[in-house]
Amino acid sequence: MVRYKAIIAYDGTNFNGFQRQNNGRTIQEELEKTISKMASQPIKVHGSGRTDAGVHALGQVIHFDFPYERPLERMRFALDTQSPEDIAVKNVEIVTEKFHARYLVKEKVYEFHVDIGTPKNPFTRNYASYYPYQLDFDKIKKALPDFLGTHDFTSFCASGSSIDDKTRTIYEATMQVSHSGNELIFTFRGDGFLYKMIRIMVGTLLKIGNGRLETDSIPKIIAAKDRHFAGPTAHPQGLYLKEVRY
Amino acid sequence: MVRYKAIIAYDGTNFNGFQRQNNGRTIQEELEKTISKMASQPIKVHGSGRTDAGVHALGQVIHFDFPYERPLERMRFALDTQSPEDIAVKNVEIVTEKFHARYLVKEKVYEFHVDIGTPKNPFTRNYASYYPYQLDFDKIKKALPDFLGTHDFTSFCASGSSIDDKTRTIYEATMQVSHSGNELIFTFRGDGFLYKMIRIMVGTLLKIGNGRLETDSIPKIIAAKDRHFAGPTAHPQGLYLKEVRY
Numbered sequence: 001m002v003r004y005k006a007i008i009a010y011d012g013t014n015f016n017g018f019q020r021q022n023n024g025r026t027i028q029e030e031l032e033k034t035i036s037k038m039a040s041q042p043i044k045v046h047g048s049g050r051t052d053a054g055v056h057a058l059g060q061v062i063h064f065d066f067p068y069e070r071p072l073e074r075m076r077f078a079l080d081t082q083s084p085e086d087i088a089v090k091n092v093e094i095v096t097e098k099f100h101a102r103y104l105v106k107e108k109v110y111e112f113h114v115d116i117g118t119p120k121n122p123f124t125r126n127y128a129s130y131y132p133y134q135l136d137f138d139k140i141k142k143a144l145p146d147f148l149g150t151h152d153f154t155s156f157c158a159s160g161s162s163i164d165d166k167t168r169t170i171y172e173a174t175m176q177v178s179h180s181g182n183e184l185i186f187t188f189r190g191d192g193f194l195y196k197m198i199r200i201m202v203g204t205l206l207k208i209g210n211g212r213l214e215t216d217s218i219p220k221i222i223a224a225k226d227r228h229f230a231g232p233t234a235h236p237q238g239l240y241l242k243e244v245r246y
Numbered sequence: 247m248v249r250y251k252a253i254i255a256y257d258g259t260n261f262n263g264f265q266r267q268n269n270g271r272t273i274q275e276e277l278e279k280t281i282s283k284m285a286s287q288p289i290k291v292h293g294s295g296r297t298d299a300g301v302h303a304l305g306q307v308i309h310f311d312f313p314y315e316r317p318l319e320r321m322r323f324a325l326d327t328q329s330p331e332d333i334a335v336k337n338v339e340i341v342t343e344k345f346h347a348r349y350l351v352k353e354k355v356y357e358f359h360v361d362i363g364t365p366k367n368p369f370t371r372n373y374a375s376y377y378p379y380q381l382d383f384d385k386i387k388k389a390l391p392d393f394l395g396t397h398d399f400t401s402f403c404a405s406g407s408s409i410d411d412k413t414r415t416i417y418e419a420t421m422q423v424s425h426s427g428n429e430l431i432f433t434f435r436g437d438g439f440l441y442k443m444i445r446i447m448v449g450t451l452l453k454i455g456n457g458r459l460e461t462d463s464i465p466k467i468i469a470a471k472d473r474h475f476a477g478p479t480a481h482p483q484g485l486y487l488k489e490v491r492y
Binding site for chain 2 (some may be wrong): 009010011056076080085086087088089090119120121122123125127
């Protein structure tokens with residue numbers, strides 16, 4: 001068997017998340033269908049991690065073992081064109097059997113897009129979270145660095161997570177306004193993120209920008225280790241898994 | 247009755263075009279439903295012209311007569327929020343009864359987006375036409391000005407049009423490459439466009455860029471007054487009605 005690593009992008013709108021499950025269309029299932037058909041045998045696909053329903057990917061990473069070697073661009077092209085229209089295969093490479101898409105992740109980069117225009121942009125209704133309320137960008141920019149470093153992020157983890165160790169390290173937390181001025185784009189880079197963590201971080205930052213939470217409240221929320229202190233969970237359609245680093 | 251003019255945007259993906267018809271969801275029908283409900287009586291909506299199924303609008307113009315006057319921003323907000331998610335109401339103003347969204351059009355501006363990236367962008371599958379073949383941008387740029395001026399555009403009109411006079415004046419015909427390098431954006435401005443005219447113009451330009459038509463062939467195609475001489479009709483999802491001028 002030859003192990004392939006692939007970088008894929010997908011529009012999460014019409015998926016019930018990445019991970020195969022009994023109900024609903026998933027990215028993993030569609031990829032396994034495509035690759036198994038190409039291989040004429042059942043092939044399992046491993047992703048760097050799940051993404052929730054409606055969440056997008058610009059650079060999700062997967063690996064799978066294929067029964068024989070194919071030239072890389074031919075493999076990429078076949079995977080890309082035989083996958084559904086809302087999945088794209090950007091890059092394929094051959095890796096050793098030591099590579100694992102999930103276990104060896106060093107960093108993940110996520111983006112979160114917020115539509116702040118009036119009216120709501122009908123073209124980004126599935127690709128950004130709409131926030132029509134007043135925002136002080138300076139307050140958000142002042143609060144963002146408080147996420148940097150190594151912290152127990154229990155307050156920013158949705159209930160239902162089975163993970164015990166909620167300590168994560170954040171290397172980058174920035175925000176920029178799009179060229180049109182109608183979108184905020186948040187970027188977060190860290191060694192890993194808890195269940196719904198980025199969506200809760202964004203929900204909290206928007207609450208700060210709107211003046212309903214103090215600008216310096218993030219260290220206090222982290223210290224509380226209680227989900228109730230953080231802001232609401234922002235909508236999934238604004239979230240993009242941008243890059244996975246190994 | 248008070249006549250309102252409104253500038254609207256819509257994602258054409260889930261519409262069977264602008265114009266009300268017996269089968270399928272249309273923009274006109276959705277707007278008439280919303281406005282009639284607000285007015286508690288049947289209200290007819292007039293657009294600047296039709297757009298086909300899958301075609302988008304950034305600045306379609308409509309007018310309608312409303313039984314009483316409402317403050318402009320309140321009217322815009324009500325229309326916007328009570329319309330379906332894939333229609334946005336950008337601007338509303340009160341006009342005299344002499345205004346007519348269709349009869350008084352002076353110029354229309356259209357954009358056409360072509361995804362030229364590898365792989366196809368899953369996020370623009372409904373918002374650009376995909377063209378994965380080789381393109382010489384210089385050939386396209388050289389050919390574009392041949393559309394300028396007043397011509398009989400019979401060769402660039404789809405069969406099935408009932409319009410007799412196929413003379414139109416084109417004021418602007420340009421192409422630019424997007425910042426990412428993965429999209430071509432064509433802009434066309436003219437006093438009016440025939441049925442599927444822009445899509446046939448783009449199909450012809452792509453054929454020129456791909457080297458399957460001579461760079462100087464547009465004047466000959468125009469002179470032929472025969473649809474068979476032009477290139478294929480580009481896909482509707484790349485087309486945007488950008489602006490209507492009065």
